[in-house]
Amino acid sequence: MTTHIDEHASKHASSATPTLHPTSNLHVRSMAALPSPRQLLDELPLGDTRAELVESSRMDIRTIVSGADDRLLVVTGPCSVHDPAAALDYASKLAPLAAQFEQELCVVMRVYFEKPRTTVGWKGLINDPDMDETYDVPRGLRLAREVLLGVLDAGLPVGCEFLEPTSPQFIADAVSWGAIGARTTESQVHRQLASGLSMPIGFKNATDGDIQVAIDGCRAANAAQVFFGSDFDGRAALVSTTGNPDTHIILRGGRGGPNYQATNLETATGLLSKAQLPTRLMVDASHANSGKDHVRQAGVAGEIADMIAGGTDEISGVMLESFIVGGRQEPGPGPLVYGQSVTDACMDFETTEGVLERLANAVQKRRQQ
Numbered sequence: 001m002t003t004h005i006d007e008h009a010s011k012h013a014s015s016a017t018p019t020l021h022p023t024s025n026l027h028v029r030s031m032a033a034l035p036s037p038r039q040l041l042d043e044l045p046l047g048d049t050r051a052e053l054v055e056s057s058r059m060d061i062r063t064i065v066s067g068a069d070d071r072l073l074v075v076t077g078p079c080s081v082h083d084p085a086a087a088l089d090y091a092s093k094l095a096p097l098a099a100q101f102e103q104e105l106c107v108v109m110r111v112y113f114e115k116p117r118t119t120v121g122w123k124g125l126i127n128d129p130d131m132d133e134t135y136d137v138p139r140g141l142r143l144a145r146e147v148l149l150g151v152l153d154a155g156l157p158v159g160c161e162f163l164e165p166t167s168p169q170f171i172a173d174a175v176s177w178g179a180i181g182a183r184t185t186e187s188q189v190h191r192q193l194a195s196g197l198s199m200p201i202g203f204k205n206a207t208d209g210d211i212q213v214a215i216d217g218c219r220a221a222n223a224a225q226v227f228f229g230s231d232f233d234g235r236a237a238l239v240s241t242t243g244n245p246d247t248h249i250i251l252r253g254g255r256g257g258p259n260y261q262a263t264n265l266e267t268a269t270g271l272l273s274k275a276q277l278p279t280r281l282m283v284d285a286s287h288a289n290s291g292k293d294h295v296r297q298a299g300v301a302g303e304i305a306d307m308i309a310g311g312t313d314e315i316s317g318v319m320l321e322s323f324i325v326g327g328r329q330e331p332g333p334g335p336l337v338y339g340q341s342v343t344d345a346c347m348d349f350e351t352t353e354g355v356l357e358r359l360a361n362a363v364q365k366r367r368q369q
């Protein structure tokens, strides 16, 4: 099959290709130019009003993560965005709830465009927006940016996982909170990246359940770093960062089972204290904490709410995987159920409403302790 990348590569083939000995690129089929971050930002600018929301929500998240604000950060939304219209529809349903619970919760919409895979699989809207292995990344980048601007226009701040080391230049100006996932939390490349990102960043524990790697990730991201990257014109660049002071860990369970219960929190806060980091963390109600079962996820979120209501103030954030329709379906170009995840199973919207209400009530009770 001729992919978009092949067509793009032949259009942009350079006449000045260096002489390559047969030691190079033995497994590379083609390379194609991408638009530069500057081109995309010029085409789809953030604008002053959206920038104000990004700045104020980053500040809210910072103060929640540090403990100066006693609200709960709630990152909720689909496991992945595959249909921009459905993502914006979700945003329009979530925005009134975010406003309703704003005294107790700081609601950030999970808008994930890059999916880390255990082995292989669909890698998200940016990588393959048509879900047909044509990999139209320029279109994926445009769509992703349009979705980000649309979610901000609905009045919601955005949370993303950052995966490709050079993709943040295209989207990060519109993002208020970021995650480094379980599969990359030990990666130096991702820790360096986090050290230069402008928003608070959560490091997940590893897929085997190891929490120390997430703590090490925070410490590496807190430090100044110098590393290979790219500039706004897409040129290879040496990037030098100041370090990101706003990091935290995310407990997502692991191969040994869930890690959101009181004893797990005690272990995690013990390790954080030992590392001289604030004993504040986010708990992910999905992934290995729910066995990727969306029905179980609502129960886990309820248990987390009970811990918060009981006065557990180490929990500063909760992550939920939620969409319009519950469950999941296989990704692909064929007819799909509208508003249902094509990666991990998500709670439906009605269930999410109940969970948000329960979390808000829990924060009120925690305040009375």
Ligand SMILES: O=C[C@H](O)[C@H](O)COP(=O)(O)O
Binding pocket: 079, 115, 116, 117, 118, 119, 120, 121, 287, 343, 344
């Ligand atoms: O959150 C999504 C998935 O859990 C993650 O991307 C891994 O998915 P996979 O194990 O299906 O590849």
Ligand SMILES: C=C(OP(=O)(O)O)C(=O)O
Binding pocket: 079, 112, 116, 161, 180, 181, 182, 183, 204, 252, 287
């Ligand atoms: C991939 C994700 O989670 P984890 O890194 O915890 O598997 C995710 O949150 O989409």
